[in-house]
Amino acid sequence: PKKEGKTTVAIIGGGPGGYVAAIRAAQLGGEVTLIEKNKLGGTCLNVGCIPTKVLLHSAEALAEAKEMAQLGINVEVKGIDWSKVQAKKSAVTNQLVSGVSGLMKANKIKVIEGVASFASKDTLTVTKKDGSKENLTFDKIIIAAGSVPAVPPIPGVKENASCVDSTGALSFEAVPKSLLVIGGGVIGIELATAYSRFGTEVTVVEAMSKLLPMMDGELTAQLRKMMEARGIKIMTDAKVQSVEASGTATKVNVEVGGKVEAFTAEKVLVAVGRRTDTEALNLDAVGIANDRGRISVNDKMETNVANVYAIGDCLGKVMLAHVASAQGEIAAENALGEDVLYDGATNPSCVYTDPEFAGVGLTEEKAKELGIGFKVGKFPLMANGKALIMNGGVGMIKFIIGEEYKEVLGVHILGPRATDLIGECALAVGMEATVEDIIATIHAHPTVTEAVREAALAAEKRAIHIPNK
C-alpha cells in the first residue's frame, strides 16, 4: 500500500551498492523495499572485503609477533589457532551484517528475502525461500545485483574439490601447506599475502605480464620483489593449461616461457575475475540494455529503461565496494528527483598487502597512454621517520603532476597506512589541487603524510629529506 505522495523504490540486492542506495533513498523520503536473496551486506561483508581484511589482520599480527624481539618485546609464537581466526572473522562479519539490518530498521526500509526478477519494466516478481512468488510494482527500481566468482574454462578446475574460489579460500578448514593462486589481481594477491604469512607455501600464476593491472607499474614491481623476498613464488606471462588430481595434492600445468611446467599444491585458489550476477533478473525480456549480463548505464546510473537504475558490480566495470556505494547514492538521489552525476575521478584503488598499496587518479602508464604531459615526484619511505619506525622504511610515494598546470593527476603509495594516506590524495584530485596546494599544507611530524608532501616537493625538485636530482 503506497503512502500518499511517497515515491516507492525497490532495490535489488543488499550489498554495499544496494543497502547504501536504500538508506539514501529513505533519507530523501522514498518508501523503500530492499530485496535480497541471500545475506544483507552482499559480497563485501560476507565473502569479500571484510572477511579478507580480518584474515589479513590476524596474519599481520602473526608477522608482527615474529618481529617483536628487535623492538625489545620478547614473545614466543606458539602458533595459530585457526578456529579462532575463523571465529573472529565470523564475529566481525556478523556484527557488521546485523549493523546493516539495524540501519534498515532505523531507516524504515522493508527488507524482503527472496530472488527478484523483472515481470515488466516496473514490476518485480519476488520468489521467496518457500517457493512462493509475489509481484510488486514500484515507481523506481535500482538494480544492485552484484557479482559472483567467474569459473574459467580450465580443464579440471570444476572437477577438483581442491580448487576453490575466494569464498572457499576464506574458509579453509585448516591453513593449507601449499596454495597455488591462479590470477594476480587484488583478490589473488591479498589472499596470497595472508596465507603466506600464515606459513603456507604460496605460488601465484598470472597470465598477463604484470600483477595488479590497475596499479602503478613501478610500485607493483617493487611490491612483487618484496613478496618474492618473503618466499612467495610469482609467475607472470604464465597460463594455466589444466588442473588434475595428483595423490592427495593437485597438479597445475602452467605454460610459461614456451614450456609447460607442473606445480603441485594442496589447494588451488581460482581468482581470475568475477562475473555479474544478473541471470535471474530477466533483463532481456524487459529490454534492459546489457552486454552479456553487464548492465549499461549513463552517468546518472540510469539504464535505457525509464525509472530503472543499476549500480555496482552488476555493471561489470569497476568492481569495488566504495564505487558501488558511491553509485548507490547517486542512483537514489536521481530516483528521488535530484539531478546528479557519478564521477569516478576520485576513486581510490587499495590492495591490502604488506606494506599496503593504494593509488588514485592516473598512473604513469595511463598518463602516457592518454598523451598527457606530466612530471613525476618520488619519495622513498626510507627517508620518513615514522615509516622507519613502523616498518623499517619500506615503500615509496609517487606523484603524477600535470606538466602545464601542475595539477595532481595521480598519487601512488606503497607503504604503511597507504590505504588511509590515499584519502588526502583523492581529495586533492577531486578538488583539482595543484602541487602547490599539497606543499602549502603543513603535514604533521612524525607521520607518513610528511612523505606525501615530500613526494609533491620532489616533483618540484625541492624535496627536503632526499637529494634532488
Place this chain on the structure above:
Amino acid sequence: PKKEGKTTVAIIGGGPGGYVAAIRAAQLGGEVTLIEKNKLGGTCLNVGCIPTKVLLHSAEALAEAKEMAQLGINVEVKGIDWSKVQAKKSAVTNQLVSGVSGLMKANKIKVIEGVASFASKDTLTVTKKDGSKENLTFDKIIIAAGSVPAVPPIPGVKENASCVDSTGALSFEAVPKSLLVIGGGVIGIELATAYSRFGTEVTVVEAMSKLLPMMDGELTAQLRKMMEARGIKIMTDAKVQSVEASGTATKVNVEVGGKVEAFTAEKVLVAVGRRTDTEALNLDAVGIANDRGRISVNDKMETNVANVYAIGDCLGKVMLAHVASAQGEIAAENALGEDVLYDGATNPSCVYTDPEFAGVGLTEEKAKELGIGFKVGKFPLMANGKALIMNGGVGMIKFIIGEEYKEVLGVHILGPRATDLIGECALAVGMEATVEDIIATIHAHPTVTEAVREAALAAEKRAIHIPNK
C-alpha cells in the same frame, strides 16, 4: 670567503627548524653555514618526537602481543628487554641524525660545532668545544635555537634525582614500577601512555581542568576515560605543591579539591612545558626584540632587525617540529629574496596515544570563543568496518563546519591512524574545502577514511552508517 654573488646565510641551531631552513636556503642558491652546539636533529630527533615514538612503538607492540589470542594468534609474552628497547631507540635516532648529516653534505651546507651568539647585527661569535672563538659575518641569519624543558619552581624538584624531565624519562635505566607525571600536555600524556603499557603504575597530575589544552574537549574527555580504564590515574585541577624523598621513593604533595594529598612514586616526570633556549644568543645586546627570551617575528619570520629571522620553538609559541620546519622554509625563502608568509591554518596537532589523537583547524570551544556560527558532524568508529577490525571500533571523528558557507573549520579524530588521517583534513582546511567537497570525494573501502566522509555526511544529517538525529 664569500662566493661571487652568493648570499651567505647562517642558521643557528640544527633542529627541524634549522636544518630544514638550511636545506631550503641552499636549494635557493644560498651559501649556508649551520651552527649547532650539540647534535644535528635538535630536540626532535635526539630527545623529542622520534625517541618518544620509538618507545611508543615498542609499547604498542607489547599491548598488541597481549591481545593477539583473540585474533587466533597464540603468543606467550615473556617480557620486555629494556636494553633492546633503548638500543632500538638509539638506532633509529642515529640513523636519522646521520641522515641529516648526509643531507647537509649533499646540499653543500657547512656545519660548525659550537655555540653561536650575536657580536653585532650581522656577525656571530662561535665558541667551539675547545674554547676557541671565531667571528663570522653573514648577509642573512636565521635563528632556530629551539627550546629546553622548563623547570617549575616546585620545592624539591631540583633536589630530588628521581625527578626527571622528558629527556630523562626517555632513558630510564629500567622500566619504573611507578611514575608520577606532572603536566597533562602532549609530552606528559605520551610518556604516560608508553610507560603504562610497559607495566608502570602511572599517575598524571594536571593543574588545569583539562588535559591536552589545544585538543577538542569532547574527544579529550573520551581519551581520558580510555586511559583511566587502562589503569592510569589522572587528576586535573590538581596542583603539585612540593616533592620530597621518602625512602627509596619520592613523595609528591598534590593539592586537589581543597585538600593536600600525598602520592608516592619511584620516578617523577616533570613535563610542565618548555622554555626557549636563547640565553646564549645575546639578543638584547644587538636589539633583537623578544619577550623574556621568546623572539618576536612577523609572518615573514623576520625579527625587528633587518636580515635576521627566527623560527620554531625559540619563538615560544607553537612548539611543534612541523611548525618549525614550515617556518624554516618560509624564512629561507624570504632570506633568499622571495616574499612569502607563514600561515599556520593547516597546522595539525597530534598526540600518539592509544588510539591516536589528532586535530586541525578550530575546535568546538575555539569556534564558540570566536563567535563563529558552526555545526558539528560526528561519527563513532564503532560503525567503521576497518576500525572495528583494527581496534574494536574505539574512537570518533568530529567535523566543525561553518554554518553559512559549510567550509571545513576543523576536524578532530580519536582513533586508529588518526595522525595520518588528519592529512586529508589539513588539506581540506588549506583549500577552503566545504563539506560537499569531502562528500564528493570517494573514500576507499574498507579504510578509516570512510569515517572521515561519514562525519562530514553527519554534519549534513545524511550519514549512511549511523542513524541521523
Place this chain on the structure above:
Amino acid sequence: AAPIVTANGRIKISPLARKTAAKMGVDYSSVKGSGPAGRIVQKDILAAAQNAPV
C-alpha cells in the same frame, strides 16, 4: 550566472580552474561552477572559453 563565493569572500574555484582561466584569458567572475556546491572546475573554464565570442 554568478559564481559561488567562499567564507572568505573569494570566488569558489579550483586551483586548476584558476590557472586554466589565467592561461586562456577567461574571466571566471561570471562562470557558473559545476563542481561540488558550485565550485568552478576546469571543465567549466574550458566550456566558457569555447563559448566566448572571438
